[in-house]
Amino acid sequence: MNSATKQIAIFYGSTTCYTEMASEKIQAELESITSEKGIQAEISMFDIKEHALEKSTQYDLIIYGISTWDFGELQEDWESTWEDIKALELEGKTVALFGLGDQLGYADWFQDALGMLHDELIILGCDIIGYWPNQGYKFTESKALSDDGEFFVGLSLDDENQYDLTETRIHEWCSQILEEWTTDL
Ligand SMILES: Cc1cc2nc3c(=O)[nH]c(=O)nc-3n(C[C@H](O)[C@H](O)[C@H](O)COP(=O)(O)O)c2cc1C
Structure with missing residues (x-):
């Protein structure tokens, strides 16, 4: 492995x-933007059902993806591994989050799991980048909002109701996180 190559997972x-x-889509987008910008990076992808979360701490930039289920509950594989989060050595690491939810079907619990994941991670001392404006969504309540209520604490995707916006949102968010991350390098 070339030591100059940044590892993103x-x-x-x-x-x-x-x-x-x-x-x-995020993997493909990050590959395309990094190569365009001349950033040497390798982007890997892991299903947490098969890969321990602990492995994520080896990476330079860590991206965690989660969906919300059953009226504000965690996606089942996240639920199974939830207790492992507390032991992750993420102090000083850069982390970005994205979530999948359904703003019309579950308007009172939109993206709750994304917010729950954020709250578990932030106490570990990592630097969470990639907050995403909450304009352009219709929902009643969400645990995934920033303290000022203006942002989601990560990219918010809704393939049930806004599938046509997913690609653009991913494109913009990937540019945003690379910008936030590389200015800190
Ligand atoms: C039974 C059921 C419950 C759901 N509950 C929520 C919810 O509470 N909040 C939310 O934002 N989305 C909810 N969703 C929407 C899912 O998060 C959405 O379908 C997502 O794309 C699923 O992603 P996954 O297939 O990667 O797990 C629910 C969907 C189903 C089918």
């Missing part, structure tokens, strides 16, 4: 493949 949990598909 996406760790996701997905029940009906939407978060997995978003991960694939």
Whole structure:
């Protein structure tokens, strides 16, 4: 492995493949933007059902993907590994988050799991980048909002109601996180 090559990893949990598909799109987008910008980077992707979360701590930039289920609950694979989060050595690491949810079907719990994941990670001392404006969504409540209520604490995707916006959102968010991350390098 070339030591100049930055290692980026996406760790996701997905029940009906939407978060997995978003991960694939994020991986492709990051590959394209890094090569365009001349950033030497390798982007890997792991399903947390098969890969321990602990492995994520080896990466320079870590991206976690989660969907919300059953009225504000965690996606099942995240739920199974939830207690492992507390032991992750993430102090000083850069982390970005994205979530999948359904703003119309579950308007009172939109993206709650994304917020729950954020709250678990932030106490570990990592630097969470990639907050995303909450304009352009219609929902009643969400645990995934920043303290000022203006942002989601990560990229918010809704393939049920806004599938046509997913690609653009991913493109913009990937540019944003690379910008936030590389200015810190
Ligand atoms: C039974 C069920 C419950 C759901 N509950 C929520 C919810 O509480 N909040 C939310 O934002 N989305 C909810 N969703 C929407 C899912 O998060 C969405 O379908 C997502 O794309 C699933 O991603 P995955 O297949 O990667 O797990 C629910 C979907 C189903 C089918």
